[in-house]
Amino acid sequence: xxxxxxxxxxxxxxxxxxxxxxxxxxxxxxxxxxxxxxxxxxxxxxxxxxxxxxxxxxxxxxxxxxxxxxxxxxxxxxxxxxxxxxxxxxxxxxxxxxxxxxxxxxxxxxxxxxxxxxxxxxxxxxxxxxxxxxxxxxxxxxxxxxxxxxxxxxxxxxxxxxxxxxxxxxxxxxxxxxxxxxxxxxxxxxxxxxxxxxxxxxxxxxxxxxxxxxxxxxxxxxxxxxxxxxxxxxxxxxxxxxxxxxxxxxxxxxxxxxxxxxxxxxxxxxxxxxxxxxxxxxxxxxxxxxxxxxxxxxxxxxxxxxxxxxxxxxxxxxxxxxxxxxxxxxxxxxxxxxxxxxxxxxxxxxxxxxxxxxxxxxxxxxxxxxxxxxxxxxxxxxxxxxxxxxxxxxxxxxxxxxxxx
Amino acid sequence: xxxxxxxxxxxxxxxxxxxxxxxxxxxxxxxxxxxxxxxxxxxxxxxxxxxxxxxxxxxxxxxxxxxxxxxxxxxxxxxxxxxxxxxxxxxxxxxxxxxxxxxxxxxxxxxxxxxxxxxxxxxxxxxxxxxxxxxxxxxxxxxxxxxxxxxxxxxxxxxxxxxxxxxxxxxxxxxxxxxxxxxxxxxxxxxxxxxxxxxxxxxxxxxxxxxxxxxxxxxxxxxxxxxxxxxxxxxxxxxxxxxxxxxxxxxxxxxxxxxxxxxxxxxxxxxxxxxxxxxxxxxxxxxxxxxxxxxxxxxxxxxxxxxxxxxxxxxxxxxxxxxxxxxxxxxxxxxxxxxxxxxxxxxxxxxxxxxxxxxxxx
Numbered sequence: 001x002x003x004x005x006x007x008x009x010x011x012x013x014x015x016x017x018x019x020x021x022x023x024x025x026x027x028x029x030x031x032x033x034x035x036x037x038x039x040x041x042x043x044x045x046x047x048x049x050x051x052x053x054x055x056x057x058x059x060x061x062x063x064x065x066x067x068x069x070x071x072x073x074x075x076x077x078x079x080x081x082x083x084x085x086x087x088x089x090x091x092x093x094x095x096x097x098x099x100x101x102x103x104x105x106x107x108x109x110x111x112x113x114x115x116x117x118x119x120x121x122x123x124x125x126x127x128x129x130x131x132x133x134x135x136x137x138x139x140x141x142x143x144x145x146x147x148x149x150x151x152x153x154x155x156x157x158x159x160x161x162x163x164x165x166x167x168x169x170x171x172x173x174x175x176x177x178x179x180x181x182x183x184x185x186x187x188x189x190x191x192x193x194x195x196x197x198x199x200x201x202x203x204x205x206x207x208x209x210x211x212x213x214x215x216x217x218x219x220x221x222x223x224x225x226x227x228x229x230x231x232x233x234x235x236x237x238x239x240x241x242x243x244x245x246x247x248x249x250x251x252x253x254x255x256x257x258x259x260x261x262x263x264x265x266x267x268x269x270x271x272x273x274x275x276x277x278x279x280x281x282x283x284x285x286x287x288x289x290x291x292x293x294x295x296x297x298x299x300x301x302x303x304x305x306x307x308x309x310x311x312x313x314x315x316x317x318x319x320x321x322x323x324x325x326x327x328x329x330x331x332x333x334x335x336x337x338x339x340x341x342x343x344x345x346x347x348x349x350x351x352x353x354x355x356x357x358x359x360x361x362x363x364x365x366x367x368x369x370x371x372x373x374x375x376x377x378x379x380x381x382x383x384x385x386x387x388x389x390x391x392x393x394x395x396x397x398x399x400x401x402x403x404x405x
Numbered sequence: 406x407x408x409x410x411x412x413x414x415x416x417x418x419x420x421x422x423x424x425x426x427x428x429x430x431x432x433x434x435x436x437x438x439x440x441x442x443x444x445x446x447x448x449x450x451x452x453x454x455x456x457x458x459x460x461x462x463x464x465x466x467x468x469x470x471x472x473x474x475x476x477x478x479x480x481x482x483x484x485x486x487x488x489x490x491x492x493x494x495x496x497x498x499x500x501x502x503x504x505x506x507x508x509x510x511x512x513x514x515x516x517x518x519x520x521x522x523x524x525x526x527x528x529x530x531x532x533x534x535x536x537x538x539x540x541x542x543x544x545x546x547x548x549x550x551x552x553x554x555x556x557x558x559x560x561x562x563x564x565x566x567x568x569x570x571x572x573x574x575x576x577x578x579x580x581x582x583x584x585x586x587x588x589x590x591x592x593x594x595x596x597x598x599x600x601x602x603x604x605x606x607x608x609x610x611x612x613x614x615x616x617x618x619x620x621x622x623x624x625x626x627x628x629x630x631x632x633x634x635x636x637x638x639x640x641x642x643x644x645x646x647x648x649x650x651x652x653x654x655x656x657x658x659x660x661x662x663x664x665x666x667x668x669x670x671x672x673x674x675x676x677x678x679x680x681x682x683x684x685x686x687x688x689x690x691x692x693x694x695x696x697x698x699x700x701x702x703x704x705x706x707x708x709x710x711x712x713x714x715x716x717x718x719x720x721x722x723x724x725x726x727x728x729x730x731x732x733x734x735x736x737x738x739x740x741x742x743x744x745x746x747x748x749x750x751x752x753x754x755x756x757x758x759x760x761x762x763x764x765x766x767x
Contacts, residue, residue, distance in 0.1 A: 043515045106549075107527065118504075119511050125588050133589055137497055138528065139551035139758075143644065152644045156557040159498065159528035159549040167546060174564045198510050199523035256491070256536040256545040262524050273542060388524065389533025391545055 004235045005173045005249040006400065009090025011082040011187075012341045014226030014328045015051035019085055024345050027353050028373060032327055034210045034222050040112075042194050048206050050192055051224030051329025053078060064148065070131055073110035076141035078227035078334075079189030080148045086185060087149055090231035091243070098182035098237055101154035102146045103172045104229075105164030105188030107333035109138035112191045141189055154181060159333065161387030162295075163254075164188050166336030166395055169230065170252045176234045183237055187229030187337035196332065197223060203262065211298030211330070212357035213323035214307065214369045221297040224329020228337035230344070245400040247344045250284070250380070253277025257390035263301050268309025270392035271295075275313055275382060278394040286314050288380050289396070291352050293339045295384040296323025296369070297330050298357070306384065307365045319382075322370045326356025336385035340395065343381040347399045352376050409567045411637040412767055413722045415474025415486075415624030417466040417577075420707050420716055421617060426723065429706060429733035431604045435597045436587055436616040437708035448538075455521060456534075457501040459581035462620035463493070463531035464538060467575060470622035471539070488575040488624065490544035491532050492561050494554030496711020496754075498528035500583045531579050531620075544571070552754020553642040554578060555621075555712040556762065560640050566627055577622035578712025587616055595709075595755075597679070606679040606705040607736075614678035617708015621715035623722070629767045634722040635748075638663050638763040645757055649689040652759065656694060656751065659761045667694045671745045672724060674717045675736070676752035678704040683756045690751065691737075699743060700736040714752040714760060721748045721764050 010020055015033025017023030026033070033051040037044065053060075060077035061067050064084070072080075083102075087095075113132040120128035135141075142157040154175065158167045165188025172186035190196075200206050200223060207220035238245060255277065257270025264271065279286060295306055310318055324342050331338050346352060355369035379399050386392045421437035422430055444453055444461045447468045453461065475484045505522040524530075529547040536545050544565070548557035555578030565571040590596065597611040606615065625637065641659050646652050660666060673695050675687040691700055701724075707716045724730050725745050730738070746766045753759040 109549075115507060115511070118507050121585070121589070122508060122511055125585075126592075130589075130593060134593060137551060138549040139496070139554075142550060143757075146644060154560075154642065155550070155644050156548055156553060156642070157550040158546065160532075160545070160547050161527050161529055171546075171561055171564075174561075174568060174570075178564050178567050180564065194510065194515070195507060198515050198518055199506060199520070199526070202518045202520035202523055254544045254546070256533070256542050258536045258540050258542050261530070261533060261537065262520075269542065387529070388527050389529040389545070389547075390536055391529055391533065 005176050005232050006238045006245045007230050007247045007249060007344060008233050008238065008243045008245060009086040009231030010246060010341045010344055011085030011089060012228040012338060013053055013078055013082045014331060014338055015053055015224050016327045018055060027327060030354060030356065032356055034329055039192060040194060042197060044197060044201065048208055049210050049222055051222055052192060053225055071135065072144060073135050073141060074112045074191035075106055075109060075189050076144040078191060079104060079141050079145045082227035083145045083149055083185055083187065083229040086229040086231050095150040099153060100151055101175060101181045101184040102142065102149065102151045103156055103158065103168040103184060103186045104142040104145060105158045105168045105333045106138040106141055106190055107159055107161055107164060108190055108193055108196055110135035110140050111193045111195045115194055149185065160391040161389055162332055162335055163385040163387040163391040163393040164333040164336065166385040166393040167254060169340060169395060170254060172232050173249050173252065176232055183231060183233040185229050185231055187227065188334040189227035190225055190331055190333040192223055192225040205299045207298055210357060211325055213296035213298040213325055213355055214303050214362060215358045216360040216362050218298045218300060218303060220299050222329045224331040226328060226331045226334050226338055228334055228341045230337065230340055247347050248398045248400050250398045251278045251282025251396040252394065253281065254393045257392055259390060262388050264305035264386065266305065268305040270390055271306050271309035271384065271386055272312050274392040274394040275309065275384065278382065278396045282396040284380060284396065287317055289319050289382045290376065290378040291346055291381045292319055292321035293343050293381060293383040294321050294323045295386045296325055298325060302386065304364060307362060311365065318367045320352045320370045320376065322353055322355035324353055336393065339383050340397065343383045343397050346381055347378055347397060350375055350378055410627060411563055411566050411625050412629050413623050413634045413637055414626045414630060414632065415470045416634060416719055416722060417470025417473060417622040418719050419462045419466045420619040422706055425706060426731055433602055434600045434615065436582060438582060439618055457499050457525050459499050459501065459579055460525065460531055460534050462581065463579040464534055466620035467535045467577060467622045470575065470624050474624035487539055487541050488543060488573055489571050490562065490574040491535050491541055492546045492558040492574055492576045493532045494548040494558040494578045494712050495528060496551050496554050496580050498549060499526050499530050500581055500586050502526040504583060504585050552711050552758030553760050555715040556640050556642045556760040562625055563637065563640065573626045575622060575624055577620065578715030579620040580618050580710040580712050582616050582618040603705045607677055609679050610681065614680040614709045617710045617713060619707050619710065619716050621719045633767045635725040635764040636767045638765050640760065640762045642758065642760045646759060649686050652686055653690060653694050656690065656761060663763060665747060670698055670747050670749045671743050672699045672701055672730065672748045674701045674703060674721055674750040676704060677702045678709045699739040701730060701734040702736050703734055706733065711754055714750060714762065717750045717752060718762055721750055724748055725764055725766050
């Protein structure tokens, strides 16, 4: 049984970059990916901003070598691109060398195409192109990614709203720890859709000025899209192949707030439990955490609940923290993996990223997020992801120093 | 296959059947729906009206399961169970609410929308609602991978039992059939065009199968009590096998991890659904690897859906516990009296996602 799980590859596509390097450069430059809606027609265009991946679906098709194919959803394409980058980053050329799984996550799956189908279908049940609806389910994008990478053993998908892809990382780690897999590609993918845009809009939690996480005057989140994947490998594989280790997965925790279907509890019960479990599994103390990549959506409810849970754990010694959703938007099912990749970048480059959109501290909290990028000694990063249904998750990623093993 | 024992100590099901083991229901239909099993008993009245059907089915099946587990602990007192984890699987999630929100978004041109159906459309709504209603702060996961959604949930639970992270878990599978999802999948050729007598489902020569739905829950624990139904030995999933031979090889490999061969299997539940094209692989295994093994089937009772294998596991657990195979599921009986020690479930969804689940006598 492998006691340790290592991250050996990362891949990402999001509003601030088409790959890891571009994303890192945008983070360093403080460049937001939030802007006007361009990908589809909606009455909210020009009113509500979004963080779109700066590639059309046609460009994505070309990018993954599927130009002209009509059976791929944007969600699948984003996932294929990011997962392939992760595999390359881990230096894996022969996927069959070890028992390899794929655990992906998504909240809307192929909804970007189903909503087009549905408009025709509603006018006449015999209408609507079937090719637009056949890939509706969340499993579709996962199987497209699996076949793009050549994985056929353990392939599955998680959907726990905005915590989905951290949960993929947790399940993948457990499969390695129990020796069921030698390595596993974990992550998530979600495209922006009118369905989610209108859904969040009915909840009145979309900020028309772009999100302002942890700011006193925050007025909601900004939807984003993207995909991110990480390659996890067992200690044995890493040692045998002399792999370059990007970080170690040292702990993770999952809990349910059991308070309300969409709102977080005022004392942050679920968030507190998830973070506590993650820190306990990593055998660390709260003061060992050097940086928190908070969930920080920018809604009144989340940031208050999360902020209080953080103070309950860290007391007066809250480590530097930031929400990077001011860069990427809230990428829903991909968010946990997007932020895990950003956390790996923080460890690798020893830099804390700023919390875009912040100006006035929240009156309920005794601390404020990081507002300028700065270098710091970072050994351990805590990354939070919380979602509808009370689903709360947290993960601790640690810097690997040669000789630690 | 896990070395840590995992026992099924509670069962709950909402299905198109009412009292299957006593009086199986057969239909003249190409789609089977769950009748209201008496939601009022399990869900607060003010919530029933707003909840989508899959949520009602899931919550009810989970409460039936916890009640069953609570009353089966041997003592006279019912124990009230708050599980350490709630892990569910669903192929399509909350279709009714998804369709409802999509329809009003399109019809009203993105105006005058209300949030209820959007909130309930997320795939993890059932697991979230169960947690909310029983105040369960534990691990909460939802798998959404087509025909192996339920198996993924089982695998997750077993993995954590083995790691010592869990000593009990509520695990289930839920899927609902809606008017529109049936219409769309009919156009995709999933279903038989004309209704069939479900009693003779396997003899029907029309293409496709019959649609179904259901919610099935299991309460798993790491110890056995006097009402334990069965021991959950293992589960495995795989994608798009290249040939029938590959499936055959995989079943041998899977059983070998439990130290078993096909000869040790006393009954195989097969996902046969009357679709001549996709039933072929079951027939291949029945003729080759399990030529002398009793066989059972179940989709004529619950229809085809992504988490139908949970219904089969529910049946298999009861076969082991009662040592009886209900006549309605029996496809090939044993020539001699059999002790049902090891029962295997082999299921695939549309030939794409395949899975084995092995249950044994505790």
